[in-house]
Amino acid sequence: MKSLVARLRGDKVIWAIVFLLALVSFLPVYSASTNLVYVIGKGSTLGYLVKHLGHLFLGFAIIYFVHKVPYHYFRALSIFGIPLVIVLLLYTLFQGTTIGGANASRWIQIPFVGVSFQTSTLAFTVLMVYVARYLAKVSDKEYTFKESLLELWLPVFAVLVLILPTNFSTTALIFSMVCMLIFIGYYPLKYLATVIGLGIAALLLFLLMAKAFPTNKLFSRVNTWGNRIERFMDDKPNEDDYQIEKAKIAIASGRIYGLGPGKSVQKNFLPQSSSDFIFAIIVEEYGLFGAIGIMFLYLLLFFRFIINAQKAPTLFGKLLIIGLGFPIVFQALINMAVAVELLPVTGQTLPLVSSGGTSIWMTCVAVGVILSVTKKEQEVALDQEEKMKREETLKRIIDKEIELEELNNNKEEKEAKNPLEPILNQ
Structure with missing residues (x-):
């Protein structure tokens, strides 16, 4: 064990936080899986726990091997990665599978393995690396808006357009994170304002097309978005607002100390209790202290990202840490905000805690790249x-x-x- 720890490079605090988040996830996922077993009648609790363990084990293997790669190699990988993810998103959009009755075109089935993969999470990671590469490349050069429009924004909007029809929340998160990274990367503000305006105009055009062609498969999720926003804005009780009500009951039941591990009641009624609403189950079983503990770990991770971004030896390294690290924390905050009804239901998971292979694996890829950047000169020499x-x-x-x-x-x-x-x- 000591020899394995000695071989780990990069920020040891980030390693520790990621390990703690993974460790914390076992009991809530094991407890929440009873909803799928006894209510839906699918699988066994031990089976879901072993599956989650397998996802995390593969995730940590990904972190280990990715963090060994010198981070400047990811420049070239992002160039080849953008066309690949665009092809995968196109395939997903027209050939995607349906999971749990959800709209198709979010997941693809990996042949001969029997594992479903959400391609938008891969696209998110590759796109952030690509944007960081571009900003680092032009940092000391003069360029026009037209040049950046072709080389930077064309791939960005291509990815967003292919994700938008089936997953608005992920599209909005990607676009906001790209704008955040570009702002930090000294991209001219007048160009950024123009792009934001174009993005809003494109979204309005998409909504108008959805109204004009309501039966088209590409626009089938638009009504769902509208209903969620209307329910969120409406103060009156709504019979369709089932998930959030059960989540609030779970949080209210937890009080300060919680009901105890495995004693959650709302896990039997709350859909997606082991993924999208895992935070509500954590609060119900572990109370206010459990909620504060989870938030503390994510905020500590956020501060470590900031500290390491300042210490990074190159601009590309700084932008990589910000572009890949901040979305992990923001996604966690969105997930927790949905559970307490500060935001409409989005479907964003709690990174490294919620069950689900794709989310865990791509988060681990991002963490591995960040740890590669945080390696000190002595560690690189070793x-x-x-x-x-x-x-x-x-x-x-x-x-x-x-x-x-x-x-x-x-x-x-x-x-x-x-x-x-x-x-x-x-």
């Missing part, structure tokens, strides 16, 4: 030293094999010259 040692060991093995082969060849040559030599030696 990685290089380990690499050199491996190469030297491999070279010695190859040299030894060559030496043995030469000895065997010489022996065979001698035997060929004097076939009686082995008999004489005896």
Whole structure:
């Protein structure tokens, strides 16, 4: 165990927080899974716990291998990644599967594995790296709005347009995070204001098209968005406002100390209790102290991102930490705000705590990239030293094999010259 910890590079506080969030998730996910088992009659609680453990184990493996990669390699990967995610989003939009009765075109099924994958989360990560790369590249150059429109905003809007028809909340989160990163990256404010205006105009055009063609599959989610906003703004009780009411009952039942691990009642009535509304179950079982503990971990993670962004050796490294780290914390705040009805229902999970493979894995990819940036010069030198040692060991093995082969060849040559030599030696 000590040798494994010694091989970990990057900010140890981030490592510790991520591990704690993953550890905290086990009991709430195990408890909330009873809704799927005893109410819906699907699977077993132990099966869901093992599945969640598998997702986290693979997630930490992703963090480990990604954080070993020098972060400047992600520049080139983002260039090749943008066309890939656009193709995946196109495929998802027209060939996506339906999970739990939700609208199709959010998930694709990975062949031969039986695992569903939400492509918008991959697109989010790749897009933030791509934007960070572009801002770092043009930081010391003069450029026009037209140049940035083609190289920067065309890929951004291509990704947003393909996600919007099925997932408005993710589209809004991506667009706001991109604008935040661009603002921090010293992009001209007049250009940014123009782009925000174009984005609002494009959204209005999409809504008008949805009104004109209400039966089209691409616009099938628009009514759902409108209903959620209307229910959120309406003070009167609404029979359709089921999820949020159950979440508020769960939070109110938790009080200060909570009902205790596994003793949640609302998990049996609250849909998505192990994913979208896991925070409500945590508060019900662990009370105000549990809620404060979760928020403290995310805020501490946020402060570590800020500190490491200031220490990053390059502008690209700073923008990577901000672009990949801040969305993790903001998504967590959105999830908690939905549970207490500060925001309409969005479907955003609680990073590293909610069940769900895609969310965990892509969060782990982001954390791995951030940890790669936070590696100190001494740690980079240690990685290089380990690499050199491996190469030297491999070279010695190859040299030894060559030496043995030469000895065997010489022996065979001698035997060929004097076939009686082995008999004489005896």
